[in-house]
Amino acid sequence: MPTGKPKTTEGGPSSVLVTGGARGIGFEIVRRFLNDGYRVAFVATKANYVQRALESLRAPEDRLCAGMVDVTQQNEVERFVDQIRRRWGEITVLVNNAGISPKRVDQKVPWLSQMSQEEWARVIDVNLSGPFTLIRLLAPSMIANGYGRIINIGSLAGRAMPLIAGPHYAASKAGLIGLTRAAARDLAPHGVTVNCIAPGRILSDLTGPAEAAVNRSALSRIPIGRFGTAEEVAHLAAFLASPMAGFITGATIDITGGEFGA
Ligand SMILES: NC(=O)c1ccc[n+]([C@@H]2O[C@H](COP(=O)([O-])OP(=O)(O)OC[C@H]3O[C@@H](n4cnc5c(N)ncnc54)[C@H](O)[C@@H]3O)[C@@H](O)[C@H]2O)c1
Known part of the structure; x- marks a missing residue:
């Protein structure tokens, strides 16, 4: 039975990188x-969320570090990862959590033709x-270290008929399942x-702004009879x-x- 923490390259605690870690599930x-x-x-x-997260977590600098980095900007991502590696050694756990689900101003999902x-991009x-x-x-570096954990945060919308999310979101999350399997095999x-x-x-800033009617109808489809919490996803x-x-x-x-889903 495996026990204990994953091995690290520096002899200290293992390092985790979480994208979109300033609020909600992340x-x-x-x-x-x-x-x-x-x-x-x-x-x-978003700087204000990063600041709020750091204030609320109040961890020492050798345990917690945050960056204003857009995951679509490869240079920014590379710079940040280099910085973490210099400070803490290799990253053993990656959680790809950052995600967006854009809605129109009335919180409805844009239809394909609009x-x-x-x-989309x-x-x-x-x-x-x-x-x-x-x-x-x-x-x-995970390969070189012989150990690593990668966790992608997908969505039910990528697995079932998307009822609340748009086609771009559903396609991106279905794609993430394919990427997960391909990377797992490699x-x-x-x-x-x-x-x-x-x-x-899941109750979060992403789902909070939805209309009461949307949330009521979402609730009626959940056999357990409540929304999930971000803590449950974190477990x-x-x-x-x-x-x-x-x-x-995989x-x-x-x-x-x-x-x-439907
Ligand atoms: N909340 C739900 O009900 C639910 C359901 C299914 C899946 N998810 C997925 O869970 C993840 C987290 O969702 P949430 O509800 O906590 O969302 P959220 O909007 O509360 O938080 C998203 C975080 O991602 C960050 N982010 C957005 N775009 C980014 C970018 N380009 N680069 C770096 N960071 C970026 C934001 O700054 C924020 O900190 C997402 O991938 C979402 O699709 C959420």
């Missing part, structure tokens, strides 16, 4: 990994190409696992990052309260 993942003894680096795009090429860039960039950047011989967590409706991420999950790779794990 923030709870950051908090959970910190509590579990990891060094945690996170990136996000969607511009730019709207932006969502694919953040939700799918962002994880690709980070996996490509971090996998070589990396499995090197001690690196790659899995996808597919949340259903699952912590398990997948642990040595105990060493035989799970999997997409639903966390939906029993919902599986």
Whole structure:
């Protein structure tokens, strides 16, 4: 039975990189990994949320580090990863959590025919190409180290009829499942696992602004009878990052309260 923390290259605690860690699900993942003894680096795009997250976590600088980094900007990502490597050594766990689900001003989802090429491309860039960039950047050192954990945050919308999200979002999250499987196959011989967590409706800043009617109808489809919490998603991420999950790779794990779409 495997126990203990993943090995590190520096003899200190393992390092985790979480994208979109300033709020919502990502923030709870950051908090959970910190509590579990990891060094945690996170990136996000809004300075006020980053500041709020750092103030609320109040961890010392050798345990927590944040960067204003857009995952679609390869240079920014590379600079940040270099900085973390210089400070803490190699990153052993990557959580690709940053994601966007743009809605119109009335919070409705844009239909295909009303969607511009730019709207489509932006969502694919953040939700799918962002994880690709980070996996490509971090996998070589995980391979060299003989250990690594990659966790992609997908969505029920990538697995079932998307009822609340747009076509760009559903396609990006379905693509992330394919990327998870392909990366899992490549990396499995090197001690690196790659899995996808597919949340259903989770209470967060992303779902909060939805109309009451949208949330009521979403609730009616969840057999467990409530929305999930970001902490529950963080528990699952912590398990997948642990040595105990060493035989799970290429999997997409639903966390939906029993919902599986229409
Ligand atoms: N909340 C839900 O119900 C739900 C359901 C299924 C899947 N998800 C997925 O979970 C993840 C987190 O969702 P959430 O509800 O916490 O969202 P959120 O909007 O509350 O947080 C998203 C975070 O990602 C960051 N981010 C956005 N674009 C970025 C970029 N280009 N570069 C770097 N960071 C960026 C934001 O700054 C923010 O910190 C997303 O991938 C989302 O698709 C959420």
